Amino acid sequence: MKNKRIAYGLILLVCAVAAFFLYKAVRKKAIEWYASTHMERQTPFPSSANPDQICLTWSGDPKTSATVQWRTAITTLDGEAQFHEKSDAASSEVVPAVASGLSDRLLVNDPDTRRFTAELAGLKPGTAYSYRVGSPKANVWSAWSEFTTAPAEAVPFSFVYLGDPQLGLDYWGKLVHASFERNPNAAFYLIAGDLVNNGTYRNEWDEFFKAGEGVFDRRPVLPVLGNHDYAKQDTPALYLALFGLPVSGPGDAFREKAYSLRYSNALFVVLDSNLSAKEQAPWLETQLADTSPVWKFVSYHHPAYSSKANRDNPDVRDVWGPLFDKYHVDVALQGHDHAYLRTYPMFAGKRADSAAKGTYYTVTVSGTKYYEQEPHDYAACAFPNISTYQVIDITTNPNRLSYRAFDLEGKMLDEFSIEK
Numbered sequence: 001m002k003n004k005r006i007a008y009g010l011i012l013l014v015c016a017v018a019a020f021f022l023y024k025a026v027r028k029k030a031i032e033w034y035a036s037t038h039m040e041r042q043t044p045f046p047s048s049a050n051p052d053q054i055c056l057t058w059s060g061d062p063k064t065s066a067t068v069q070w071r072t073a074i075t076t077l078d079g080e081a082q083f084h085e086k087s088d089a090a091s092s093e094v095v096p097a098v099a100s101g102l103s104d105r106l107l108v109n110d111p112d113t114r115r116f117t118a119e120l121a122g123l124k125p126g127t128a129y130s131y132r133v134g135s136p137k138a139n140v141w142s143a144w145s146e147f148t149t150a151p152a153e154a155v156p157f158s159f160v161y162l163g164d165p166q167l168g169l170d171y172w173g174k175l176v177h178a179s180f181e182r183n184p185n186a187a188f189y190l191i192a193g194d195l196v197n198n199g200t201y202r203n204e205w206d207e208f209f210k211a212g213e214g215v216f217d218r219r220p221v222l223p224v225l226g227n228h229d230y231a232k233q234d235t236p237a238l239y240l241a242l243f244g245l246p247v248s249g250p251g252d253a254f255r256e257k258a259y260s261l262r263y264s265n266a267l268f269v270v271l272d273s274n275l276s277a278k279e280q281a282p283w284l285e286t287q288l289a290d291t292s293p294v295w296k297f298v299s300y301h302h303p304a305y306s307s308k309a310n311r312d313n314p315d316v317r318d319v320w321g322p323l324f325d326k327y328h329v330d331v332a333l334q335g336h337d338h339a340y341l342r343t344y345p346m347f348a349g350k351r352a353d354s355a356a357k358g359t360y361y362t363v364t365v366s367g368t369k370y371y372e373q374e375p376h377d378y379a380a381c382a383f384p385n386i387s388t389y390q391v392i393d394i395t396t397n398p399n400r401l402s403y404r405a406f407d408l409e410g411k412m413l414d415e416f417s418i419e420k
């Protein structure tokens with residue numbers, strides 16, 4: 001009888017504890033849902049008649065095109081980009097922009113804005129261009145800015161890779177500007193997901209573009225989709241509205257979410273690790289099977305080799321990893337774990353003898369949200385609590401890849417190189 005009472009008591013206790021945690025989880029979800037659908041917000045950077053958030057991407061061939069997008073107040077209806085070769089102002093051309101409204105009804109001080117996208121096509125490879133954007137009707141224009149198209153031949157180049165910005169976008173802006181000032185030759189910025197904390201809040205994107213002002217109008221962004229860019233929605237609607245990206249990916253379900261680009265002698269394959277790894281695998285294989293690039297980079301958000309316990313992504317490692325092995329991807333640029341971790345060259349889940357036989361996997365963070373880190377036998381260099389930017393330099397004679405990670409002050413914290 002006494003044992004029965006103890007057993008009932010224990011069952012009651014377990015039920016009470018379970019109910020408590022269930023209540024806490026449901027309450028948290030309800031608060032999150034309410035905040036995302038009812039609570040009013042303010043943007044610190046409302047739109048105006050002056051074009052801002054001017055951002056370059058590539059949706060076509062980087063050798064012969066550039067896509068520029070910008071924002072104005074909703075009252076501006078027309079937009080165009082004017083451009084010419086930097087060395088030939090007489091070659092001036094005009095491209096009308098596609099305009100669309102972008103609304104965030106809970107932004108009390110600026111709910112509706114106008115977005116413009118213009119694709120500058122028919123450009124010459126390896127050529128510097130000047131451009132400005134604005135409204136011919138209102139005669140309101142941005143300042144002139146510059147970009148350079150991708151080279152036609154295999155030539156040396158550099159690019160910057162950043163892990164999650166997400167939180168602390170002020171600090172992140174300083175990091176981006178520091179990387180730009182120290183590496184003015186870096187051709188583009190690859191950002192490995194979680195560009196903002198809540199991808200459905202336009203005020204956060206306003207902060208993101210404000211922080212990147214002066215850089216992203218001169219160097220294209222290659223964005224990658226993180227879980228926070230989806231913000232628990234089926235579609236990362238704002239991300240897709242804000243960036244014009246290649247539609248070269250694995251079918252409609254992955255349109256502008258997974259894509260590939262060639263730059264000089266390197267292939268860049270961007271994947272969406274929020275979606276099915278299996279469904280992207282056949283397309284990934286067609287991209288990696290191309291034997292013409294000297295260097296192969298892949299980028300996606302959720303790491304194959306995690307930095308923190310209980311954050312394993314076995315699908316990424318088990319479905320994509322064998323393709324990285326088979327077609328010899330040089331470096332996998334990842335994010336999500338809010339710390340720094342760079343593996344040894346890995347092959348089939350194990351440490352390889354050399355870079356010639358394996359792939360380096362990196363996890364980095366560029367914003368100020370940090371997670372603790374556990375030791376891992378696959379980690380060649382790992383540390384928590386530091387935001388970094390990474391500069392990857394490619395030289396052609398000899399074929400050499402040099403990867404270096406820096407903090408805000410410019411102190412180098414990691415490096416490796418590969419020669420072929």
Ligand SMILES: [Fe+2]
Pocket residue numbers: 164194226227228301335336337
């Ligand atoms: Fe993430």
